[in-house]
Amino acid sequence: MPRASRSASRFTLFAEAALAALVVGCPLALGGAAGWLLGPLVLLSGAAAVLAAIGAKRQGQSLRVPLLAVPLAAGAALCAVQLVPLPEGLLRLLSPEAAALREFALVPLGLEGARPVSLDPSATWRELAKHLAYLLAFLAAVQVCRSRSSRERLLAAVVLTGAGLTVVGLGHALLGVKSLFGLLSWTHARPPLVTPFGNPNHLAGFLALASTVGVGLALTRRQQSRTWPYALAAGLSGLGVVLSLSRGGIAFFAFGQVLLAVLLLRRRHAAGEGAPPVWARSTAALLGLLGVLMVGAYAAAEGLWAEARTADSVEKLRQSKVAQWPMLSGAARAFPMLGMGRGAFEVAFPRYQTEPNPNTFTHPENAVLQVATELGALGLVLLAVAVWAFLRLLRREGLEMVDLAVLAGVAALGLHDLFDFSLELPACAVAALVALGAVARPRERASTVEQGWCAKPAGAALGMGLSLTVVALVALVPGRHRVADAEAELARLVTSGASARDVHARGLALVDRHPSDYLLYRLMASAHAARGREGAGEALALVNRALYLAPLDASSHRVAARALLALGRSAQGFLEYRLAHEAGDSTVLLGEALPQVESLASLTVLTPEAPATAVRLLDSLANTPGRLELALAYSRWARERFEGGPEAAALWAREARLQLRKGALEVADAACARVERLAPDALETHLLRAEVLRAQGRRQDALQALERLLARFPGNVALSFQLAAQQLDAGLTRRAKDTLQALAPFITDYAQRARLLSMEAACLEREGLLSHALERRQTAARLAPGAEAFFAVARTQEALRRYDAAARSVHEGMRHLPAGARTEARAWAARLEGAERERVDARRKALVDDPRAAELEYLLRNPDEDGEARDAQ
Template sequence: MSSAFSSRSRTSRYTSGAEAALTVLLVLLPLALGSAPTWVHGPLVVLAGLAFVLACVGAWRQQRSLHLPLLALPLGAGALLCLLQLVPLPPGLLAVLSPEAAGLRDVVLVPLGLDGPRPLSMDPPATWRELARHLAYLLTFVAAVQVCRSGRARRRLLTTLAFTGAGVAVLGLLHALLGLDTLFGVLAFVHARPPLVTPFGNPNHLAAFLGLSATVSLGLALSSEGRTRAVPYVLATVLSGMGVVLSLSRGGIAFFVFGMLAFALLLLSRRAGTERARTWRRGGMVLLCLLAVLAVGGQAASEHLAAELRTADSVEELRHSKLEQWPVLASVARAYPLGLGRGAFESVFPRYQSQPVIHTATHPENAVLQLATEFGVPGLLLLAVTLWGFGRLWRREGLGAAELAVLAGVAALGLHDLFDFSLELPASAVAAWVALASVARPEDRQRAEAPRGHVPPRVLVAGVALTAVALVALVLGWSTLETAEAELGRLVSARAPLAEVRARGLALIDRHPADHALQDLVGLAYAKAGRAEAAEALAFANRALFLNPVDAWGHRVAAHALLTLGQRTQAFLEYRLAFEAGDQALLWSEALERARTLEELQALTPDTARQAVIFASQLQRAGHQERFLPWLAWARERFDAAPEAAQLWEHEARVRLQRRELAEAEAASAEVSRRAPDALFSYLLRADVLQALGRGNEAVEVLEALGPRFLGNVELAFALARLQVDLGLTRRARESLQQVNPFVSNHSQRAQLYMLEAASYEREGLRTRALESWKSAVRMQPSGSLWFKVARLHESLHQFDAAARAVREGVQLLPEAQRGEGEAWVARLEAAERQRVEERRRERGGSGGADSVLLRALGAEEDLGTVEGEEP
C-alpha cells in the first residue's frame, strides 16, 4: 500500500475498540452460515452501533472531525426510503402513489375487514428488517472510515478479511478431504447441496465472498515489505482462489478472474517512470497467482467443472437461465414506480410469474432489478450515486496495491451481482463496505492540511439513536414469511377451532398481505369444515390465486370446496390446473380416486399429449377399467395430430390383450406400427400380440431382427429373453442376456437380468442354479416377493432352515398387517427342519441312506439328469 500504511499516529483505545467490533463482524458473519439466517441481523446491528459509537468517541478524544464520504449518502438515503415505504397511507393517496398496492388492498384485504391505511411496502416486516440492515451498513461504513485513518488499523482490517476468506476455504477443503457432506459433520443443508461444504450453503455466495478476499489478499501481499511477510498473504490468495474454483460457481469463477485481471491492469496503469519495472513485476505476480489458482483448483475439480460447464453449452440452456426473468422483472418495476417495498420481493413476485416454479424466488438475482423493483425510480437514483462515488475512488491518485486490489475486488463482486444477490447478505455486504472504507478514508494530504476539529456530541447521540431505531426495526420485523406460514400451518394441521384459525390467519395476512400461502392455509381450514364453510374456502382460494395465478395449493383448495358444493366437473378442472401448476402427485393420489364419470376424467386430462400419455398410465393403474377404453377413444381423437397419439394406441392394444380381445389388439397394434414405424415400443407391442395369437416363433424372429438396429438395448434384450423363456428356448435366452450384460446401468436392470436368468434355469429344471440367480436378484433389489421366491426354491430342495431365513427376510419388508401368513410359513418350515434332522439321526446307522439324504438336501440330483425341451 502507499505510505499511508506507515502512519504511526497514536490511536485512541476507543478507536481500537471500534476496530475490534468491525473485526468481529468480518469474522462472525461468514461463519454464521454465510449470514443467511435472520438472527444474524441482531449481532450485526449491535456490533455496528458499538463500532460507530466507539469510533466517534475515539475521534472526539483525538480531536478529529467525522469524515462522511460520498458513498455514505446512498446508505443513509436507502434507510430513509425504507422508512418512507412503511408510512401508512390513506386509500386515496395510496391509489395515486401505487395503484398496484391499492388494487391488492381492495381485492385481498378489504373483503376480510382489513380496510385501514396501508404503507407502500407489500411486506412491512421485511422492510423493517431492511431498514435495520441499511442503518447497520451505514454505521459500519462510517465507523470503518474513521478506523482506517490509521494505516496499521487499515491493514489489520484488510488482513482479517483476507484470512477469514482463507479460513472458510480451508474449512471446505477439510470437509472434502474427510468426505463430510454435512457442516462439521453435524449440520446438513436442507435446501442446498453445495459442492464445497462451508458455512455458505449457496456456492455463488461462497465464490463471491472468496473472490473478494482473494483479491484483497494479493493486494496485501504486494504491499508487504519483504518477501517473508508476503508469504502468508500469497498462501491466503491461493486458498481463497481454490475455494472459488471448487465452489463450481460459473459466475463466481468468471468474475474472480475478472477481478484479478482488473487488479493487474490497475497496477500497470497507475505506475510510470522509475517504478515501471517494479510495476511490471507486480502485475506479473498477479497473473502468476491467478494461473496457479486456476491450475491447482482446475486440476482438483476438473471432472466437476467439465460437467458444470456442459450445462451452459447450448442456446437452450442460456434461454432458460436467469436472463429470461429479466423482462418479467422489468415489468414488475414498471408496475411499482416507487417500489413494492424493500425486502418484499419474495412475497410479491409470485403474482407476476407466468410459469410454475419449484423453488420460491427470494431475490431477482440482479442488483439493478433488485433496486428497481423494491425501491422503484429512487432506487435507480441511489444506484447512480453509488456508482458515481465508486468512480471517484477509482480515479483517486496515489493509491497503493492493497487499495487497488480492494477496488478491483469490489468491482468484480458488484458485477457478479448482476447475476446473483451476494450483496443482499450481510457477510459480503459488510466485507465490501469495510474494504471500501480503507479507500474512502481522508487522503493523507487532506488530513495534514485540514484544521483539527472534533466530533460534536450530537453526532454521537445520532449514532446511538440510529442504533436504537435499527433495534426497534428488528423487533417490528421479527415475523418472516416462513415463520408465519409455519405457525398457521401448525394450527390447520392440529385442526384448531375455525374461529381461532381465522383470527390468527387475518392477523398474519394483515402483516404479510401479499403472501398467497396464508390464504391457502385459511382456505384449507374452511374446506375441512364441511359444506357450510365451502363458499368461504372458495373465496380464500380465489384470493390466493389472485396473488399467485400458478399456485397449485390454491387450485387444490378450490377443488375441495367445489367438490363439497357438488360442482364436480369444475372441481376436477381445478385439479387439472393444480397439476399444470406443478402438483403432479395430487392428480395421481387424490383426483383420480375421486373421479366417477367419463366427463370428470376428461376434465382431469392435461392439455398436452405428453402428459396425457402419463395420465393414461396412471388411469390404468388406478383401476378405472370400465371407463378406460371410452376415455382412450376420446383422448386419441383429441390428440390425434400429436406424435404421442401412437402411445395412446399402444395403451389400447395392451388393454385389449389383457381382456383377451385379440382381434382388437391386433388392429390397435397395426395402428401403432403405422404411426410409429421406427419406434422400439411398436415392435415390442407387435411381439406381444403375436405371442398372444399363438405365433411365438414369429414374435421371436421380429425381436431378433432388431438386434443390429438397437445394439445394446437392454429393454429389447429383456423382452426377447422373456419370450424365449416362455417358448422353452432357455439357452438362447441366456445368450440374449449375456449380450447386453455390459450395458446394464443400474441395480433395477441388473435385478431383472438375474430374474430372467433364474427363470430360464427353472424352466430347465436346474433349481440350484436358479436359486443362485434369485439370490443375486434379491441382493440387487430387495423385496418380499423375491425373498419368498428364494424361500420356495430352498424348500423344494429340502433346505428348510435356509428357506425359513429367506421367509423372515421377506416378512420384514411387508406391512405389519400382512405378516401373519409369512410367520405361519416360518413355523411350518422350522417344524419340517426339526423332522428332517430327526430322520437323519435315525438313519445315521446306514451310510447309503445318509448319502441319499445329503444329496437330496443339496439338490444335486436336480442337476444330474438330462435337460429336455431345449433345441439342439
C-alpha cells in the same frame, strides 16, 4: 494533551475492534445468512460508530461523511417511508399493487386498517435495521481508517478471514467431512468447498475481494517479513475462489485482477520517472497469484469441467439466470415508484412469476433488478448515485496501491452481483463497506470537497450515531417476525388437527403481518377444505387469494379442486387439477384426480395439451379394474384430439390392447395395422403384432416372431417378459425359466423386479413347487404393492389351503382398489374365511372322535390358559 490523545486512541482502537469483529464474524455466521446475526450486526456497528465519534471528539477531529454514505442513508430513509401506513387513496396513488392486494385479499377478511407500501413490512423493518447498520459501519470505518496502522489491520482482517475460510474448506476436503465442522449438514446446498458459506457464489465473491485486497497489501509493504504473509493469504483466497467452482465468481475474480493490473499501470504512467520502482514487484505478485490459480484449477479440473458442461448449449444458457430477467423486469414494472418493499421480494414475487419453477426465488440475482423491484425508481437513482460516488473515488488523487486493490476488488464484486446477490448478505456487504471506508478516509491536507460530501462536528456525529443505533434496535422488534416462522407455525396448527376456526383465527393474525404470503391463505384454505362440503365455500374464498398471490402454486390448485368437487362442481374441479399439473405437480393427475373421474367429460377437462400425458392417463385407466369401457371411450377421444401428433402411434397401440381385452379381435387387428403404418420399425409395433397373433389363436406364429425379435434386441425387458409369458402359455416352462434367467441382469427397478418374481412364481406353480412360488409372490407384493399382486399371493395361499392367510392377503389387496370395485374381493374373502372355519370345525370334530382327543386337546391348548391353571394351583 498527551493524556487526551491516549484516551482518544483507546476509543478508536475499540471501534476498530468492533469493525474487525464484524468482518470476521459475519462470514462465520453462515456467510451472513444466520437469522440471529442482525442483532449483533446492529450492536457492533452502532458501537463502532459511537466509539469512533468519541475518539474523533477526543482528538478534536470532525467526522467526514463521504458521498458513498448518501445512498446508504437515503436507502434507510426510503425503507422507513415504505413502512408508513397510508390511507387508501394515497396508497393507490403511490403503489396500485399494494392497494389492490389490500382491497382484494385483506378488506374482505376484516383487515381494513391503513397499509404501508411494503408487501412484507416485517422484512422491510429488518432491512431498515440492516441499512442503518451498514451506514454506521461505513462511517466508523472512514473515521478509524484515518490511522494507517488501523487501516492496515482492518484490511488484513478481510484478507486473513478469506484465507482462513479457504483453510477450513481444504481441511474438510482432506478429512472427507461433508458437514460443517462435522456438526451442521446443509439441507439444500451442496457446496464443493465446505465452509460457513452455504452458497459457493457468495463464498467466491468474499474470497475474490479478500484475495485482491491481499495483493494490494503485499504490494504496499516494503518489509519482506510483512509482505509474504499477505501474499500467501491472497494466494489462499484465490485458490478458494477456484475450488468453489463458481463460474461467475471465477470469471469476475479474474476481471478484478486484470482491472488491478490496469490501474497499477495507469498509476505508474501518471507517477512518471520519479515513481518508486514497484512495477516489477506488482507484476511478480500478480504472476504469483496467477500461478496459484493455475494450481487450483488443475486440482479442481474435474469439477470445473463439470460446471462448464452445465452451460455447453444454447438451450441451457437460455434456461440460466439471464433467462429470468424479463420476468423479473415485469415484477419491477409493477412497482414503478416506491417498489414492493425492501426485503419483500421473496414473498411478493410469486404474484408475478410467469413460469413454473420448483425453487423459491429469494432474490432476483441481479443487483439492478433487486433495487428496481424493492425500491422502485428512487432506488435506481440511489444506485446511480452510488456508482457515481464510486467512480469519483476511483479518480481521486493520491490513491495508494492498496486503495486501487480495494477498488478493483469491490468493482469485481459489484459486477458479480449482476448475476448473484452476495451483497444482499452481511458477510460480503460489511467487508466491502469496511474496505471502501479505508479508501474514502479523509486526507488531512485535502479540502472538504475533495474528501467527501460534508463534515460533521464530533459531538453531532456522536448524537447521530447513538440515534441511528437506537432506531436500528427499535426496528428489530417488528422485524423479528419472519415469514418462514409464520408458515411453520400455521402448518403445525393444521397438521396437529386443530379446528378450522382456530386455524382461521391464527391465520388472520399472521396474514396481518405478512399480507402477501400466499402460503398462509392456502394453509387456512386447506383447514376449511378438510371439513368437506361444509367448509368448501370458505376454502374457495381463501384459496382464491392464494392463487391471486401465486397463480402457479400447484398445491393451491389442488385445494381449489377438492373444494369444488365437494360442492359438486366437477368440471371446474378437474380443471383445477389440470392447472396443478401444468404448474409442476407431476403426481396430481394419476394420484388424486383420475381415481375420482367418473365420465369422459371429466377426463377431457383433465387432459392437458400434451399427448404424452394422455397416454399415461389412458394406461392408468386401462390398468384399473372395472374401467375398461371408460378407457375405450377416452382412447377414441384422445386419438381424435391428438391425431397426427407425435403420440398417435402410442394411442393406437393402447386402443389395440384395449380391444384385445374386450375380445374384439377384428378391431384390434385393424388398430394394430394402423400402428404398423405409423411406426413400422418400432419394437413396440412388433410386440403388439405378437399379442394380436396370440389372441387370434396363432400362438406358434406369435412365439416365433418374439424369438426372432429377441435375437435382434437381446436384453430388452418388455420383449423378454412377453416372450416368457407366451412360453408359459404354450407349456414351455423350462424355456420360460431360461428366458427369465437371461433377463435378470438387465432389471433396473423394483417394478421390473416384481414382475420377474411373479413370472418365476408362475413357472414354479407349473412345476408344483407352490411354497417356493409363494415366497416369490410375497416378495413381489412387497416390492410393488398393488391389488393384483396381493391377489396373486392369495391364490397361491389358497392352493396351499392356507385359507386364513389368503383371506388376509385379499383384504390387503382390497386397500388398493377403489371403493366401488371391492364387491368381488369381499365375496372372495368371505369364501376363504368360511373355508377356514370349515377346516377348523372339521379338525375339532376329528379330535373329538379320536381316542387320544384329550391328549391332543392338551397339546393344542392356549399357552396362556395353561399358565393361568398353574397359577391357580
